[in-house]
Amino acid sequence: MDRFDICIAGAGVVGLAIAHRLLEAFPKASIVLTEQESSFGQHTSSRLSEVIHAGIYYPPGSLKARLCVEGKEALYAFCDKYRVPYRRIGKLILSNSDCDQAISKLAHNAKSNGVDDLEYWAEDRIKVAEPAVRAAHGLYSPSTGILDSHQYMQTLLTLNQQQGMLYAPRTTITSVHPSEQGFLVKTKIDNRSKTETYRFNSKWFVNSAGLWSQHLAATIENLPASSIPKHFLCKGEYFDYRGRNPFSHLIYPLPDPELAGLGIHSTQDLSGQLRFGPDAEYVEEVDYQVTPDKRSTFAQAIRIYFPSLAADQLVPAYAGIRPKISGPNEKPGDFVVSCPQDSGIPGLIQLFGIESPGLTASLSIGSYVSASIKELSL
Numbered sequence: 001m002d003r004f005d006i007c008i009a010g011a012g013v014v015g016l017a018i019a020h021r022l023l024e025a026f027p028k029a030s031i032v033l034t035e036q037e038s039s040f041g042q043h044t045s046s047r048l049s050e051v052i053h054a055g056i057y058y059p060p061g062s063l064k065a066r067l068c069v070e071g072k073e074a075l076y077a078f079c080d081k082y083r084v085p086y087r088r089i090g091k092l093i094l095s096n097s098d099c100d101q102a103i104s105k106l107a108h109n110a111k112s113n114g115v116d117d118l119e120y121w122a123e124d125r126i127k128v129a130e131p132a133v134r135a136a137h138g139l140y141s142p143s144t145g146i147l148d149s150h151q152y153m154q155t156l157l158t159l160n161q162q163q164g165m166l167y168a169p170r171t172t173i174t175s176v177h178p179s180e181q182g183f184l185v186k187t188k189i190d191n192r193s194k195t196e197t198y199r200f201n202s203k204w205f206v207n208s209a210g211l212w213s214q215h216l217a218a219t220i221e222n223l224p225a226s227s228i229p230k231h232f233l234c235k236g237e238y239f240d241y242r243g244r245n246p247f248s249h250l251i252y253p254l255p256d257p258e259l260a261g262l263g264i265h266s267t268q269d270l271s272g273q274l275r276f277g278p279d280a281e282y283v284e285e286v287d288y289q290v291t292p293d294k295r296s297t298f299a300q301a302i303r304i305y306f307p308s309l310a311a312d313q314l315v316p317a318y319a320g321i322r323p324k325i326s327g328p329n330e331k332p333g334d335f336v337v338s339c340p341q342d343s344g345i346p347g348l349i350q351l352f353g354i355e356s357p358g359l360t361a362s363l364s365i366g367s368y369v370s371a372s373i374k375e376l377s378l
């Protein structure tokens, strides 16, 4: 039977970045990265805003805050080194209220997270920079950017394969059995014409299965159910903007603490295509349909900061789903990276609730996992 040092489940951006950091730390390690789909990044990692977040919103001391701020710098450096297209486009967070304490609270929160480049912009300055926007004042974040996330994932995969990683698409892990040698991993390989089974041993097992992390965790023999966090799906839909893009920056409303996302904001890809979203709706199953009927609700939310928008300029685009560990009206959960000491199973590392800013934080999540394995000596 084949033996690997490390098996990673899930070739989303996080699984790919974990493999990259592990190969930097352990160049001789044998790593297999399995993916249930025919290609990498088909789920949350390709259904997102493609924003490199600065680290403004997350509670100080949280993993989200720390890994976002570290990950942002690591991601810009990676993009420079490997020529992944990106732009430090900058972002404006707008408020329409004259005496708005929320803006200063947000600036204070960002500072506590180590984000010390925010600028306060008054109405006049906003008008000059973004004539199409209406706002009383705002915060400008110069270190927020956008990137070509597909190119980023493709680069990670190519580098990993050049360093000897085995990439196994169409390979679903069906169960994991801890043993004295590590783990016996059982998989199902979808070879189009027929389905085969394949088993192998791995010393370490990293569950980076995104929306299916809890489902995969439940197949790990002897893993106490109490160590698996709760699981919620929170859908976010996007609409493309038909017309000339009037914005030079990313435009965000103030986040509503009642909402599960950052509010319906503008984002744009590197070609300048403007889109709005995502909204936030808890759902029961993974379904990426966009609801055209949401057009007028979107238009209403966007007109608060972009008054000249007409609803028929919004065209249904795509949807993504946030893997949340907290439900509606609950305090937002942090990233969970569960190590062997948490589960009591040697060699087991699991990631849960890797919602936004998971793209930004991907390389620092990779370093975090790699450091856990280093500590425990491979």
Ligand SMILES: Cc1cc2nc3c(=O)[nH]c(=O)nc-3n(C[C@H](O)[C@H](O)[C@H](O)COP(=O)(O)OP(=O)(O)OC[C@H]3O[C@@H](n4cnc5c(N)ncnc54)[C@H](O)[C@@H]3O)c2cc1C
Pocket: 009, 010, 011, 012, 013, 014, 015, 034, 035, 036, 037, 040, 041, 042, 043, 044, 045, 046, 047, 048, 049, 050, 051, 052, 053, 171, 172, 173, 174, 208, 209, 210, 211, 212, 213, 216, 235, 236, 237, 278, 319, 320, 321, 322, 323, 354, 355, 356, 357, 358, 359, 360, 361
């Ligand atoms: C609407 C939306 C907008 C977002 N915008 C941003 C943003 O602008 N900036 C940012 O930093 N973050 C953003 N995020 C967050 C970011 O997209 C995620 O944190 C990141 O993509 C998570 O990557 P992942 O690899 O953990 O998950 P995924 O991309 O879901 O990858 C997990 C993979 O595991 C595979 N898998 C599952 N089960 C198995 C199994 N049993 N065997 C084998 N393979 C399996 C799946 O097929 C999948 O490919 C956004 C998220 C959403 C939903």
